[in-house]
Structure formats: C-alpha cells, structure tokens
Amino acid sequence: MNTYIKLIEQKLATFDFGDRPSELYEPIRYILSLGGKRLRPVLTLMSCQLFDDQYEKALYPALGVEVFHNFTLLHDDIMDKAPIRRGKQTVHEKWNANIAILSGDVMLIRANDLFLKTDQFDIGKILSKFNTCAAEVCEGQQYDMNFETRYSVSETEYLEMIKLKTAVLLGFSIELGAMIGGAEERICNQLYDFGINIGLGFQLKDDLLDVYADSAEFGKQLGGDIISNKKTYLLIKAIELANGQEKEELNHWLTEKDFDQQEKVNAVTDIYNKLGIKALSEKKMNSYFDKGLEILETLDIDTQRKHPLKELVVKLIDREK
Amino acid sequence: MNTYIKLIEQKLATFDFGDRPSELYEPIRYILSLGGKRLRPVLTLMSCQLFDDQYEKALYPALGVEVFHNFTLLHDDIMDKAPIRRGKQTVHEKWNANIAILSGDVMLIRANDLFLKTDQFDIGKILSKFNTCAAEVCEGQQYDMNFETRYSVSETEYLEMIKLKTAVLLGFSIELGAMIGGAEERICNQLYDFGINIGLGFQLKDDLLDVYADSAEFGKQLGGDIISNKKTYLLIKAIELANGQEKEELNHWLTEKDFDQQEKVNAVTDIYNKLGIKALSEKKMNSYFDKGLEILETLDIDTQRKHPLKELVVKLIDREK
Numbered sequence: 001m002n003t004y005i006k007l008i009e010q011k012l013a014t015f016d017f018g019d020r021p022s023e024l025y026e027p028i029r030y031i032l033s034l035g036g037k038r039l040r041p042v043l044t045l046m047s048c049q050l051f052d053d054q055y056e057k058a059l060y061p062a063l064g065v066e067v068f069h070n071f072t073l074l075h076d077d078i079m080d081k082a083p084i085r086r087g088k089q090t091v092h093e094k095w096n097a098n099i100a101i102l103s104g105d106v107m108l109i110r111a112n113d114l115f116l117k118t119d120q121f122d123i124g125k126i127l128s129k130f131n132t133c134a135a136e137v138c139e140g141q142q143y144d145m146n147f148e149t150r151y152s153v154s155e156t157e158y159l160e161m162i163k164l165k166t167a168v169l170l171g172f173s174i175e176l177g178a179m180i181g182g183a184e185e186r187i188c189n190q191l192y193d194f195g196i197n198i199g200l201g202f203q204l205k206d207d208l209l210d211v212y213a214d215s216a217e218f219g220k221q222l223g224g225d226i227i228s229n230k231k232t233y234l235l236i237k238a239i240e241l242a243n244g245q246e247k248e249e250l251n252h253w254l255t256e257k258d259f260d261q262q263e264k265v266n267a268v269t270d271i272y273n274k275l276g277i278k279a280l281s282e283k284k285m286n287s288y289f290d291k292g293l294e295i296l297e298t299l300d301i302d303t304q305r306k307h308p309l310k311e312l313v314v315k316l317i318d319r320e321k
Numbered sequence: 322m323n324t325y326i327k328l329i330e331q332k333l334a335t336f337d338f339g340d341r342p343s344e345l346y347e348p349i350r351y352i353l354s355l356g357g358k359r360l361r362p363v364l365t366l367m368s369c370q371l372f373d374d375q376y377e378k379a380l381y382p383a384l385g386v387e388v389f390h391n392f393t394l395l396h397d398d399i400m401d402k403a404p405i406r407r408g409k410q411t412v413h414e415k416w417n418a419n420i421a422i423l424s425g426d427v428m429l430i431r432a433n434d435l436f437l438k439t440d441q442f443d444i445g446k447i448l449s450k451f452n453t454c455a456a457e458v459c460e461g462q463q464y465d466m467n468f469e470t471r472y473s474v475s476e477t478e479y480l481e482m483i484k485l486k487t488a489v490l491l492g493f494s495i496e497l498g499a500m501i502g503g504a505e506e507r508i509c510n511q512l513y514d515f516g517i518n519i520g521l522g523f524q525l526k527d528d529l530l531d532v533y534a535d536s537a538e539f540g541k542q543l544g545g546d547i548i549s550n551k552k553t554y555l556l557i558k559a560i561e562l563a564n565g566q567e568k569e570e571l572n573h574w575l576t577e578k579d580f581d582q583q584e585k586v587n588a589v590t591d592i593y594n595k596l597g598i599k600a601l602s603e604k605k606m607n608s609y610f611d612k613g614l615e616i617l618e619t620l621d622i623d624t625q626r627k628h629p630l631k632e633l634v635v636k637l638i639d640r641e642k
C-alpha cells in the first residue's frame with residue numbers, strides 16, 4: 001500500500017502541469033498537495049499489478065484518475081460554497097470562483113492528457129470508457145444538488161446517485177489498471193463491477209462516519225450531514241422508518257431554520273439510534289463490500305496477486321476517517 | 322460554405338449528448354442551438370477536403386471543436402457575468418451558475434468523446450494536440466481576465482493573449498481536418514500556422530467591428546469594449562500613441578466611473594480617429610490575413626481544392642458582424 005502511495009505522491013509532486021499564468025497553475029498544484037487517500041490511483045496500480053509486475057506502466061493514467069477526481073472536488077466545492085477542504089481553504093476561497101472554474105477546466109484537460117501517457121494499444125477504448133465515467137460523475141453531482149432542495153428522496157434514487165457520483169470512478173480506476181495490465185475484456189468487466197460495489201460500500205461508510213466516527217480519529221466535526229439536512233442513506237432510511245413521535249421530531253429538525261447545531265446533531269442521532277439506522281446502514285454497506293470481495297474471489301487470478309486489493313478493501317471497511 | 326454549415330447544423334441538432342438529469346443536458350442543447358458562425362468546424366471540414374473528397378469523415382471531430390468552443394463560451398460567460406449571448410440569455414442567467422459550471426464540464430467531456438469518432442489511425446496524436454490547444458485557450462482566458470484589472474498591457478502581451486484565447490483553436494481546427502484527411506506532418510504544421518494567422522486577423526477584425534461596424538448590420542450595440550475599458554488592440558495602440566490633450570482625455574474616460582455610455586463611446590472613438598487607430602488596426606489585421614493566405618498559396622495542393630478556404634478568408638476579412 002505504502003509503495004503505491006509513495007510512487008503516486010512523488011510523481012504527482014514533480015509532474016509539470018504548467019506554469020504561466022500562475023493564477024491558473026498554482027491552484028492545481030495547491031489542491032493536489034492537500035493529500036487525501038489517493039484511493040483511486042492506488043486501485044489502478046493494484047489492478048494493473050494483478051496481471052503485470054510492471055505496474056508502473058499504469059502510473060500516468062493512474063495520476064489522470066487522481067487529477068480528474070481533484071477536478072471534481074474543485075468544481076463541487078464552488079457549487080457547494082465549501083470554505084474548507086482537507087483542513088485548508090478551498091481554491092475558490094483562497095483565490096476566487098473564476099480562477100477555480102478555469103483551473104478546474106485545465107485539470108480536466110490535463111487528466112485527459114495523462115491517459116495518453118501509456119503504450120496501451122487501444123487508447124481510444126480507454127478514453128471512451130473514461131468519458132462515459134466522467135459524464136456520469138457530473139450527472140451524479142447534478143442529482144446530488146437536485147436532492148438538496150427535495151424533502152423526499154427514495155433509497156433507489158440515492159443509490160443510483162452515489163453510484164454515479166462515487167462508484168463509477170472507482171469502477172473505472174480498477175478497470176483502467178486491468179486494461180493496461182492486458183486483462184481480457186470479460187475480466188475487466190468483472191473488476192469494474194468489483195469497483196462499483198466497493199464504491200457503493202465506500203460511500204455508505206462515509207455516511208456512517210459522519211455520524212458514528214470516533215471524533216478524535218475522524219479529524220472533523222461529527223454530524224455535518226445532519227446539520228445541513230444532507231440526504232444520506234441514514235437520513236433517507238430514518239425518514240422512511242420514522243413513525244409517530246419520532247417522525248414528528250425528525251420533521252421538526254428537518255424544517256427548523258433556527259437551531260443549536262450540537263442539539264440538532266444529538267437529537268437526530270438519537271432518532272437514528274432508536275430506529276436502528278446504524279445497523280441497517282452497516283448491513284447495506286457490508287452487502288456491497290461482500291459482493292465486491294466475492295467477485296474478486298471468483299476471478300481466475302493467482303490468490304497471492306489479489307492480496308493487496310483484498311487488504312485495501314478491509315482497510316476501507318475498517319477505516320475511521 | 323452552406324453545404325458545410327448545413328451538415329454541421331443537422332448533425333449538431335440531432336446528436337445525442339445525453340438526457341437525464343435534464344438540468345445538465347438542456348443547457349447543452351440550448352447553447353448549441355443559439356447558432357453562431359460555426360467557423361471552427363467549417364474550417365475542419367474544408368481542411369479535410371483539401372486532401373480527401375470524403376470530408377464527412379471529419380464531421381464528428383469537427384463537432385468536437387464546436388462543442389469545445391461553446392464550452393469555453395459557457396464558462397467565460399459565467400466569469401464575465403455576461404447576461405446575453407447571441408441575443409439570448411446566457412446559461413447561468415437562464416438556469417444558474419452551478420448548472421452552467423457543470424453542464425460546461427460535460428460539454429468538455431463530450432467534445433473529447435467526439436474526437437474519438439473517427440477512424441484516423443493516430444487518435445492519440447490528435448488528442449494530444451487538442452489537449453495542448455485546450456489548455457492554451459484557458460491560459461488565454463486567464464490572461465484576458467488578468468488584463469481587465471491592469472491599466473497598461475503591451476501590444477506583445479495582447480497579441481500573445483489573443484493567440485492563446487482565439488487563434489490556437491482555429492489553428493487546431495484546421496490541423497485536425499488535415500490530419501484526418503491524411504496530410505503529411507509538414508503540411509499539417511503549415512496549415513496550423515495558416516490558422517494561427519487567420520485567427521489573429523479574425524480577433525483584430527472583432528476589435529475593429531466593436532467600434533467601426535455598420536451598426537444596422539452588426540446587430541448589437543457599438544462600443545461595448547470602450548464602455549468596459551476592454552484592452553483591445555485599438556485601446557492598447559491609443560494608450561501607446563496618445564499625447565498631450567488626447568492622453569489626458571483618454572485617461573479621463575478610462576478612470577471615470579460615472580459616465581454617459583454613448584458620450585464615452587463617442588469621445589473615445591474621436592480619440593481613435595484623431596490617432597488613426599482604425600487604419601493602424603486594419604494594417605495589422607491585414608498583415609495576418611495576408612500571411613495566412615500566403616501560406617495557403619505556397620502549399621503544394623491543387624488550386625481548385627484551396628478555393629473554399631480562400632473564399633472563407635475573404636468573407637472573414639469583409640464580414641460586418
């Protein structure tokens with residue numbers, strides 16, 4: 001795991017994204033320097049390594065995925081008016097919205113360019129899959145914004161949204177590594193499905209951590225989603241299951257404009273606890289992770305080679321931030 | 322000319338950009354339906370036709386250029402807070418800025434995808450050139466924004482900015498058609514230079530029309546650039562050449578916050594007239610168009626085949642809007 005991350009961080013820190021005008025390229029270096037799990041490029045390298053010991057051949061495309069992911073964060077932060085990302089000012093706060101729009105655009109362009117830096121024979125196929133995935137991520141973001149102004153979102157709608165916004169990019173990251181590693185199409189497709197399931201589990205874990213993380217390890221305030229009425233899996237299930245007094249209370253907190261933040265977090269968490277939302281969400285989350293691991297298990301690849309990916313999934317399940 | 326445009330309009334109107342969520346895809350269909358000269362895709366088709374009668378093979382990539390161009394308009398309009406584009410509401414006005422950012426992002430993705438729809442053997446090379454060009458267009462836009470808050474911009478800086486913001490995409494549009502038409506690299510490069518020169522002439526014509534167009538044919542208010550102190554070639558030359566009373570007057574209009582728009586347009590136009598700015602700008606403009614035509618002339622291609630491109634350049638020189 002650390003070997004992969006080291007390789008990615010080192011290449012990312014030294015890659016020449018451009019220089020002038022500085023207003024355009026400094027924000028790119030800035031957001032990429034804020035760190036993060038580097039989950040997506042790690043998945044690409046691990047997936048390539050399933051088929052080829054020379055997994056460094058997937059390094060530039062892996063960076064392409066990471067640059068694309070950070071482009072979506074940059075533009076999402078403008079749309080969400082988020083002041084902070086990974087404990088630091090967001091780009092539109094540190095510079096301004098115009099610079100954030102334009103440097104984001106350049107990141108999308110550079111991401112595309114990084115995919116070209118491979119000797120994989122069928123670059124058209126890789127890019128076609130990337131374009132489909134990239135548009136789906138935008139669709140997911142639009143649905144997420146649409147959901148903000150709706151009181152009721154169904155479980156199916158929510159799962160479709162997080163599939164688009166989060167899971168398809170994890171699926172593509174893994175498929176990409178496999179394609180560059182020379183895997184046959186059937187296996188690439190299976191690994192894509194593995195990634196989709198891991199991605200859905202990953203997002204449900206995110207929803208859970210926001211409420212139930214160990215606050216010392218989590219590193220940010222608990223209950224941010226509760227405060228902003230974010231339509232998470234937890235809230236959607238709670239709205240679905242609440243009755244009588246709990247329903248009334250939940251409605252109160254969802255519509256009340258003037259409230260004490262900690263009081264709202266405590267009250268809504270209490271309702272979640274009474275309704276057994278944590279166990280329900282964990283069950284759903286585990287079903288996706290299990291499905292993903294099952295797909296990985298059935299793949300006709302040497303068990304030893306699967307080890308890093310398996311270990312990574314376990315880390316994602318157990319993560320505390 | 323009309324044959325090319327008809328082909329482009331028809332394909333553009335029926336192409337499936339996507340459907341759901343409608344907030345994402347309606348703005349794309351909307352901005353592409355507002356028309357425009359379709360200059361860039363026409364250049365791609367004409368350039369392909371220099372080498373191959375089956376120029377329709379360049380149609381999808383030509384649309385890619387047009388979709389990319391409209392993506393830049395969409396995002397530029399957000400940054401410039403422009404309320405109107407081609408006589409209609411801009412996307413961020415008709416919807417909102419978030420939708421404009423995100424549907425613009427999808428346009429950039431779809432543009433990339435359109436370039437894949439060709440059987441040209443070296444798609445990696447085409448995309449690499451496109452990525453370089455696309456980043457340069459963003460750099461040009463950033464310089465243009467930077468210039469807004471500066472009093473003095475040199476002629477060299479201005480010409481570099483319009484080269485990036487406008488000319489390189491015309492250069493790429495033409496090179497793209499030649500590449501798909503199977504032209505050898507040396508000739509592709511020459512056609513790129515042809516496009517750069519035509520693009521620089523094209524932008525200088527734009528600057529001129531804003532002040533000196535026949536207002537009935539122009540279709541929009543004259544002097545918009547003067548009102549907003551836009552650093553055009555005309556203004557930069559005027560600042561450079563003005564002395565004594567003209568310099569004082571020009572400074573007055575550039576710094577005065579509270580003014581009658583028509584009075585400012587008349588006054589600055591008077592200064593331009595006294596300094597001979599129109600003739601100077603036309604001379605510069607013609608030098609680029611001449612250079613472009615000269616490159617076209619020296620190309621070892623049948624004269625008959627060059628006819629549509631030549632005719633198009635003459636139209637660009639003589640255009641009144």
